[in-house]
Amino acid sequence: xxxxxxxxxxxxxxxxYIPLLFPAVAFMVLMYIWPFVSSVLQSxxxxxxxxxxxxxxxxxxxxxxxxxxxxxxxxxxxxxxxxVAVIFSxxxxxRQNRISALLSAIFKLPIFIPFVVVSQMMNSxxxxxxxxxxxxxxxxxxxxxxxxxxxxxxGLSFGFAWKQIPFAVLIIHGGFQMIDNSYIEAxxxxxxxxxxxxxxxxxxxxxxxxxxxxxLVYSQIIGTFTLPYMLIGGKVPTTITVDIAHxxxxxxxxxxxxxxxxxxxxxxxxxxxxxxxxxxxxxRQEVSG
Amino acid sequence: MAELVLKDLVIKYGKxxxxxxxxxxxxxxxxxxxxxxxxxxxxTTLRSVSGFLPVQEGEIFLNGKRITDIAPEKRGIxxxxxxxxxxxHMTVFKNLAFGLELRKMPAxxxxxxxxxxxxxxxxxxxxxxxxRQLSGGQQQRVAxxxxxxxxxxxxxxxxxxxNLDALLREQMRFEIAAIHSRLGITTMYVTHDQTEAMxxxxxxxxxxxxxxxxxxxxxxxxxxxxxxxxAGFMGTTCFVKGVVAxxxxxxxxxxTDDGIELYGIATGLNVGQNALAAIRPEYILLGSRAVAGSAxxxxxxxxxxxxxxxxxxxxxxxRLGNNFIRAKEYEAKTVYELGQTIDIKxxxxxxxxxxxxxxGATAV
Amino acid sequence: xxxxxxxxxxxxxxxxxFLIVIGPMVSLFLWxxxxxxxxxxxxxxxxxxxxxxxxxxxxxxxxxxAVSIVSAFTLSLLIAAATVVIAMAIAIPAGYALxxxxxxxxxxxxxxxxxxxxxxxxxVFVNILQLFTRIxxxxxxxxxxxxxxxxxxxxxxxxxxxxxxxIPPSMEEAxxxxxxxxxxxxYRISLPLAAPGLFSxxxxxxxxxxxxxxxxxxxxxxxxxxxxxxxxSSSGYNMQFASVIALIxxxxxxxxxxxxxxxxxxxxxxxxx
Numbered sequence: 074x075x076x077x078x079x080x081x082x083x084x085x086x087x088x089x090y091i092p093l094l095f096p097a098v099a100f101m102v103l104m105y106i107w108p109f110v111s112s113v114l115q116s117x118x119x120x121x122x123x124x125x126x127x128x129x130x131x132x133x134x135x136x137x138x139x140x141x142x143x144x145x146x147x148x149x150x151x152x153x154x155x156x157v158a159v160i161f162s163x164x165x166x167x168r169q170n171r172i173s174a175l176l177s178a179i180f181k182l183p184i185f186i187p188f189v190v191v192s193q194m195m196n197s198x199x200x201x202x203x204x205x206x207x208x209x210x211x212x213x214x215x216x217x218x219x220x221x222x223x224x225x226x227x228g229l230s231f232g233f234a235w236k237q238i239p240f241a242v243l244i245i246h247g248g249f250q251m252i253d254n255s256y257i258e259a260x261x262x263x264x265x266x267x268x269x270x271x272x273x274x275x276x277x278x279x280x281x282x283x284x285x286x287x288x289l290v291y292s293q294i295i296g297t298f299t300l301p302y303m304l305i306g307g308k309v310p311t312t313i314t315v316d317i318a319h320x321x322x323x324x325x326x327x328x329x330x331x332x333x334x335x336x337x338x339x340x341x342x343x344x345x346x347x348x349x350x351x352x353x354x355x356x357r358q359e360v361s362g
Numbered sequence: 363m364a365e366l367v368l369k370d371l372v373i374k375y376g377k378x379x380x381x382x383x384x385x386x387x388x389x390x391x392x393x394x395x396x397x398x399x400x401x402x403x404x405x406t407t408l409r410s411v412s413g414f415l416p417v418q419e420g421e422i423f424l425n426g427k428r429i430t431d432i433a434p435e436k437r438g439i440x441x442x443x444x445x446x447x448x449x450x451h452m453t454v455f456k457n458l459a460f461g462l463e464l465r466k467m468p469a470x471x472x473x474x475x476x477x478x479x480x481x482x483x484x485x486x487x488x489x490x491x492x493x494r495q496l497s498g499g500q501q502q503r504v505a506x507x508x509x510x511x512x513x514x515x516x517x518x519x520x521x522x523x524x525n526l527d528a529l530l531r532e533q534m535r536f537e538i539a540a541i542h543s544r545l546g547i548t549t550m551y552v553t554h555d556q557t558e559a560m561x562x563x564x565x566x567x568x569x570x571x572x573x574x575x576x577x578x579x580x581x582x583x584x585x586x587x588x589x590x591x592x593a594g595f596m597g598t599t600c601f602v603k604g605v606v607a608x609x610x611x612x613x614x615x616x617x618t619d620d621g622i623e624l625y626g627i628a629t630g631l632n633v634g635q636n637a638l639a640a641i642r643p644e645y646i647l648l649g650s651r652a653v654a655g656s657a658x659x660x661x662x663x664x665x666x667x668x669x670x671x672x673x674x675x676x677x678x679x680x681r682l683g684n685n686f687i688r689a690k691e692y693e694a695k696t697v698y699e700l701g702q703t704i705d706i707k708x709x710x711x712x713x714x715x716x717x718x719x720x721x722g723a724t725a726v
Numbered sequence: 727x728x729x730x731x732x733x734x735x736x737x738x739x740x741x742x743x744f745l746i747v748i749g750p751m752v753s754l755f756l757w758x759x760x761x762x763x764x765x766x767x768x769x770x771x772x773x774x775x776x777x778x779x780x781x782x783x784x785x786x787x788x789x790x791x792a793v794s795i796v797s798a799f800t801l802s803l804l805i806a807a808a809t810v811v812i813a814m815a816i817a818i819p820a821g822y823a824l825x826x827x828x829x830x831x832x833x834x835x836x837x838x839x840x841x842x843x844x845x846x847x848x849x850v851f852v853n854i855l856q857l858f859t860r861i862x863x864x865x866x867x868x869x870x871x872x873x874x875x876x877x878x879x880x881x882x883x884x885x886x887x888x889x890x891x892x893i894p895p896s897m898e899e900a901x902x903x904x905x906x907x908x909x910x911x912x913y914r915i916s917l918p919l920a921a922p923g924l925f926s927x928x929x930x931x932x933x934x935x936x937x938x939x940x941x942x943x944x945x946x947x948x949x950x951x952x953x954x955x956x957x958x959s960s961s962g963y964n965m966q967f968a969s970v971i972a973l974i975x976x977x978x979x980x981x982x983x984x985x986x987x988x989x990x991x992x993x994x995x996x997x998x999x
Contacts, residue, residue: 089908090823094835097820097883101838104876108853109841115853172736179747185983186976187937189954193961193972194750197757202765204753210766217766235750255447258414261434262441263461263512273460277451296846298940303961314848321852321944334849345844349837356836 113338116331128332135329140336142310143295146226147340150233151291157234158241159283163271165242166249167257180239188236192303195232199223199304224304229312232300237293241286248282249275285351288344295341313337364425364515364548365390366411371420373406373572380406381572383420388516393542393549395559398569398595404552405520406572411550412518413437425515440509440547442519446501448493454480454504455489461512479511482541499530506538510545517549523558535561556596560584568592586714588629593640593716600687601638603718609633614715620683625659626713636718645712646689648678649696652707660708666698680706754976757969777966781974795956795971802953805867806935809874813882813931816875818924821886822912826895839883842876851941858945865949873941878931885930889923890916926986933982937975 119125165177198204201220209215260270298314305311313333320330366388373381381403388394396404409415411422413434422430429437448457458476480486483503493501502522509517523531539562542549553559559566560580568575568583576583576592587593608615614628616639624639631637667686668679678689698704758777760770779785783796855864863869893916901911939954946955953975961968
């Protein structure tokens with residue numbers, strides 16, 4: 074739906090898209106760009122606005138363990154999500170029976186449930202006296218005296234996996250759906266068995282969806298506040314997002330909070346660049362194609 | 363001996379029976395084409411041989427071995443798809459090498475084999491290209507190469523030329539026929555294009571609604587159709603209704619209700635039966651050519667009802683009694699006008715007479 | 727033999743996944759009706775609907791911390807409704823303009839609406855808090871609404887853009903050729919054709935606002951209590967109550983998403999929460 078904006082000959086008339094775009098653009102500039110830029114700038118200021126690296130020094134002193142923790146948990150869960158999601162997506166692509174249809178339907182649920190609710194779910198489910206421990210105790214897997222302590226890396230990962238794997242499957246499976254059966258049959262006709270077909274035909278042909286899913290999962294996990302806040306809260310180690318909240322709520326220290334924020338920006342720099350580039354390329358293709 | 367035998371094959375899709383006790387044999391080295399309209403069961407048959415479609419009843423034997431429920435990757439088949447199915451993320455070389463790598467063949471041997479096969483389909487310089495850099499015809503040749511590089515017992519081609527434009531299709535037909543005669547692999551070919559079938563096949567199996575309507579050499583299928591369906595499917599056919607008046611061995615006289623007597627060739631008919639004369643336009647002589655013909659049978663006066671010049675030939679619709687028939691004339695010396703009454707002669711050696719019903723299934 | 731093994735492995739997988747997905751939900755449900763539930767009993771010893779009744783304002787309970795959430799729910803709904811109206815009023819023209827016209831700086835505009843999804847949003851919220859505190863919007867309803875509009879606008883613009891893009895230009899051109907003005911062509915042709923997509927976009931923005939936590943946490947507390955914030959604050963000391971609220975939030979989200987999931991692309995669907 075593209076046509077050139079109308080313009081009278083010789084006269085300077087305002088192109089029609091200007092008033093249409095102005096409110097949205099203005100809003101974004103005021104409510105997003107300005108605070109975004111401010112966050113970066115402020116991280117380099119102290120006191121009454123003197124440039125300094127003091128904030129970053131403080132971050133290094135107080136929060137470097139948490140930065141490592143955040144990065145670690147993000148990488149781990151992105152990788153875990155990627156592998157599990159690919160396996161499930163391949164499964165859904167290859168097997169189409171009642172069981173896989175049911176599984177596919179169950180998988181949709183976590184996607185629709187808001188993160189706040191998920192956090193509360195995990196809070197109750199993973200608690201030392203929560204349903205998971207109770208069930209495991211009934212099965213004899215867990216000692217009544219020593220239930221699993223899950224409000225840490227493990228529990229957080231469970232929560233992330235619970236929400237992100239179905240989401241990744243949605244994207245990756247969509248990509249697999251677009252691969253025509255004939256490519257799989259051609260591989261079988263030259264003697265390939267399932268593992269070869271998955272690794273050498275299906276996954277390479279679906280590379281773009283898999284990368285998009287991983288990028289989205291990665292940046293979502295790094296930016297998540299709700300889940301770590303409810304599960305781990307102030308315990309050490311915790312995520313950068315929780316630290317930022319603490320810095321603001323207890324110390325009103327926006328300098329260090331922003332320094333932490335900039336650290337998280339740096340962590341997503343590559344994925345953000347990839348995401349922006351591919352979405353813009355996609356949008357450009359739609360215009361010309 | 364890579365012979366394919368299908369015995370009493372039954373395949374159902376839910377309640378619908380796609381193949382009803384199909385029997386078929388493809389001898390070692392033969393190229394047999396399954397020919398028919400959409401839904402006739404030709405693709406179903408091919409997919410059951412390839413192993414991607416399970417069989418409800420019956421058996422499939424390849425090279426003497428029973429392969430009815432063996433997985434596709436273990437059947438020793440070469441498969442060529444309508445959409446080529448060349449893996450887009452692999453070069454031509456890799457596409458061909460894939461099957462060989464799975465068999466743990468040493469790299470040197472793979473290189474040699476790939477080069478040899480590419481040469482046989484005339485694609486040697488394209489080994490390092492990606493499929494998206496090739497034209498449709500080139501892709502199809504690579505697909506063919508991929509199917510034959512593993513020296514399969516049988517080659518299965520599923521409408522491989524349907525995605526190509528008309529000119530390319532003609533070219534590729536000859537190439538496929540040439541490759542087949544050179545390599546001699548037992549081949550099952552599926553198409554709805556009868557010209558294609560006639561060009562490349564050793565034998566044609568005409569199918570309809572899951573049954574074999576007629577099997578035989580291309581000339582036999584064309585010249586001696588055994589039923590109305592096959593007669594109508596091949597070439598441009600005009601049917602004229604009548605009753606069998608006389609029968610002398612193969613020679614038959616059909617009398618229409620307006621008294622016209624047509625002399626032709628019939629098999630399996632009896633006097634008094636309702637039958638159809640399958641008139642092919644290329645076997646009608648017009649005007650002076652009609653008069654020059656020897657015997658007096660099948661000489662009629664017909665009126666020109668429609669006249670079209672298509673460049674290559676003149677296409678006429680003629681009125682013979684109460685019937686309309688088509689005639690085509692190449693190198694027309696005379697052009698016949700609308701309304702003109704002309705002499706015509708129908709070649710009695712080339713006029714099949716068939717039983718007037720749709721369901722005359724004659725399996726050999 | 728092989729087949730039976732495979733089938734039973736699949737079945738085992740189904741059961742395992744079912745337990746993992748449903749388990750946390752069951753936990754929520756059980757807590758919402760539990761009067762007494764001590765470890766290590768698999769089920770609550772005593773059931774009560776007290777907490778539900780309390781939450782829905784049907785009766786007053788003696789339990790610690792249980793408050794009627796009706797006011798929080800109403801506030802959330804009102805904010806969400808207002809957010810949808812304003813966000814869509816801004817998003818629809820923008821999405822239309824991006825779809826219809828070849829804009830010289832179009833790439834930059836697109837960029838603008840991609841950034842919030844590419845980078846973590848919390849630092850931005852934190853700085854908005856600073857800003858709002860200075861101009862007195864912190865802890866106010868308009869302040870919270872602005873945050874919700876920010877979060878929703880991104881999806882609003884992208885979805886409406888995609889919707890309008892799917893309408894062939896010939897539709898409007900045909901209308902212009904019989905005399906309609908540009909606005910009329912939009913209003914009578916494009917808008918109705920885009921209605922399903924626009925509706926889905928509105929529903930999505932609504933849900934995003936209803937479930938929004940992080941931004942509201944910084945801007946709204948301690949004065950503005952939307953439902954998600956109430957959930958958070960009660961989860962510390964009253965499990966039952968928190969579970970009730972979580973379930974109340976869960977139901978509309980799942981229902982609405984089931985409704986519009988067919989229309990939305992995968993990436994947006996995952997953007998929930």
